[in-house]
Amino acid sequence: MNTIMKRLGMAALVLACGAVRGQTLDEILKKAVEQKVQQQTGNDISGLLTGVSQDEEIAIGRQIAGDLLGAAPLVKDAKLQKYVNNVGRWVAAQSERPDLPWHFGVIDSMDINAFAAPGGYIFVTRGLYRLLTNEAQLAGVLGHEIGHVIKQHHLKLLQQSRMIEMGGKLVTKQAGDNESVQKVIGSGAEVAARSLDKGAEFEADRIGVVLGARAGYEPYALPEVLQLLGHFTANDSSVALLFKTHPLPDARLDKLGLAMGDTFDRIKGLPLDKRFYKLK
């Protein structure tokens, strides 16, 4: 970020000196900053945040994951947790960040939700997991969350709210509770309860479908899950936070339908319902 500001500052100086008539220095600066922000939040795959190293990204995600687990611990079923990591890692391997230290888990809450933290920490609640009937659906849900991670949606959210002091001041030690990182993410795991913009959710849906399909799964598995979520009424407490922080299922299905069109009519895949690990 420092280098960006320097570059922007220099560009502005050059422009100001170069007799740009009718524009104040403020306007020129504003425009330059807007362009830069557009470049950074745009949809291109190379648009990873500059100024936050991968180590910092992971340290931030790790702190959020530890806080989230403080609210709801893991379901105590080692086979389940290993299974979810196998599926998740295979789906993540189809993304452009296959080498992040990906972690997946099922947390013990009957709320229906899933969470992604920067650096590749992804959790699904027991409530959501129990709705699923095959591995392809799990892959789709994890693919949606992987989409948030590779697009750095939450990192950008933290940055927008100026919580991340850009410029590499974060301590990135891997062990234990990290005070300076906690300051960045606010109170507890509150960032997990914040809404991304709708565009980011629709984008994650599209990524979830594509990553699942790339991994060899049935491409319509994520839309199946969205249809299931549409069975819940908005006043059902188990979906309260999910519906508050995401566009409603009908809107997501509508957008996903438009994006998918007939692309997947002839791309079949496996549902793998027999291998799906059933929760007791």
Add this chain to the structure above:
Amino acid sequence: MRRTKMILALLVAMAAWSAETGTLLKIDTLRAEPYGDAKTVATFAVGDKVDILKKSGGWLQVKGTKGKGWVRMLSVRTGAASKKGSAASGLLDLASGRTGTGKVVATTGIRGLSEEDLKAAKFNETELKLAESYATSAVDARKFAAQGKLAARKVDYLPAPQ
């Protein structure tokens, strides 16, 4: 014999009872086969009701006043928006051949995960280390995929619809 008949009748009744309904979310075409270029049977209007018979990929086989055929799954809202607490049966059970079988009922002692719970959460190092201990390596993930006969393939990212 009589008893068998009764059981049969009961099973038929149960099957009818658990048939899933759907509502058209948008105008779409009812087709003879589950393909975009298959023969048109009828055109649905928003709000049309259908019974869902089965599922194939992105298509649902449906029956209604406009006839029987296939419609894109993403044009249909399945089930009634009245489920509460319990996991939904229906389409997914249908897809996996579990129609009419054990509905999941919410257990007591439910741990919620509200905004307040998340804000108040305290870092749990033990659980985090446990979570990290389950990580799968890229090599093991490939083995796992091969065991399930999953083959990676090239699929382009989908652009945002206009």
